[in-house]
Amino acid sequence: MRKVSAAISLFVFWVLLSGHFTPFLLTAGAVSAFAVVVFARRLELVDPEGHPVDFSGSALRYWPWLGVEIVKSAWDVSRLIVDPKLPISPTLVRVKPTQVSAVGRVVYANSITLTPGTVTVVAGREEFLVHAITRAGAESLAAGDMDRRVTRFEGTR
Amino acid sequence: MTLAGILAFGLLSLGGVFCVIGAVGLLRMPDFYTRMHAASVIETLGAGLVIAGLIVQAGFTLASAKLVILALLIFFASPTATHALAKVAHESGVEPVARAREGEEAP
Numbered sequence: 658m659r660k661v662s663a664a665i666s667l668f669v670f671w672v673l674l675s676g677h678f679t680p681f682l683l684t685a686g687a688v689s690a691f692a693v694v695v696f697a698r699r700l701e702l703v704d705p706e707g708h709p710v711d712f713s714g715s716a717l718r719y720w721p722w723l724g725v726e727i728v729k730s731a732w733d734v735s736r737l738i739v740d741p742k743l744p745i746s747p748t749l750v751r752v753k754p755t756q757v758s759a760v761g762r763v764v765y766a767n768s769i770t771l772t773p774g775t776v777t778v779v780a781g782r783e784e785f786l787v788h789a790i791t792r793a794g795a796e797s798l799a800a801g802d803m804d805r806r807v808t809r810f811e812g813t814r
Numbered sequence: 815m816t817l818a819g820i821l822a823f824g825l826l827s828l829g830g831v832f833c834v835i836g837a838v839g840l841l842r843m844p845d846f847y848t849r850m851h852a853a854s855v856i857e858t859l860g861a862g863l864v865i866a867g868l869i870v871q872a873g874f875t876l877a878s879a880k881l882v883i884l885a886l887l888i889f890f891a892s893p894t895a896t897h898a899l900a901k902v903a904h905e906s907g908v909e910p911v912a913r914a915r916e917g918e919e920a921p
Contacts, residue, residue, distance in 0.1 A: 670883075673879045674883075676876040727858050727859075728858075731832070731855050731858050731859040732859075734851055734852065734854070734855050735832060735835045735836075735839075735855055735859070737839075738839035738842060738843075738852055738855070739835060739838070743842060743843075745843070745844075747845075747847065747910060747911055747912035748912050749910065749912045766893075766897065767894065767897070768893075770854070770893035770896050770897050770900075771854075771858065772854075772858075773851055773854040773855050773858055774851055774854075775851075776847065776850055776851065776854070776896055776900050777897050777900070778847075778897075778900045778901060778903075778904045779901060779904060780897065780901075786904070788847045788850075788912060789912075790848055790851040
């Protein structure tokens, strides 16, 4: 099933990028998508990490929340930058990810980095080292709201 | 000017403003790590608003679909690149001006 879904995704990607709907190019796209899936299968790349289609549903719930967080924190960092006093208080903080899978931890680490004001410096199995531009940003990350949401994200497929 | 044109103009201008703010932050911040936070304003709100404006301008076309793919690429690739930079800086001993949170030893 994962292979079928990977082939369909690749074909849709081909059609969107090509924009030509002639029979030859559509056939070429289908053959290419099929060939890529066959090669990827031989390389054992079509797994939950290579084609994480299982997470589509939870991604649709998690991304809007992440988008709002990104806008809010980008606004906060912009205000810090334009403030004449530059009121930053850079802080290093260690957080413990509660996700069980590698995909879950990657989503959490990437979410931290994607929100302006916090960057994951070291992403370990047990612990992340995060650099935050303000003490308040470090505190709110340590409170663990994002961590809980990502754990829910990986749990509900 | 049509309504979509005005909306596109607004989004593109706002995106440009955030790119400039990010660039100013890049110059004002004291060290490597804090500069990185300023840069992430550019790649999230800056790039995001510019692409949103371009999508409004292009309308419901294949160009918009490609812009959505571009936005997804940026949103997956930029944190990865930022993390790679931060990790290498940390491992090669670039000292942050940051302090550890109370009750924790400095890393």
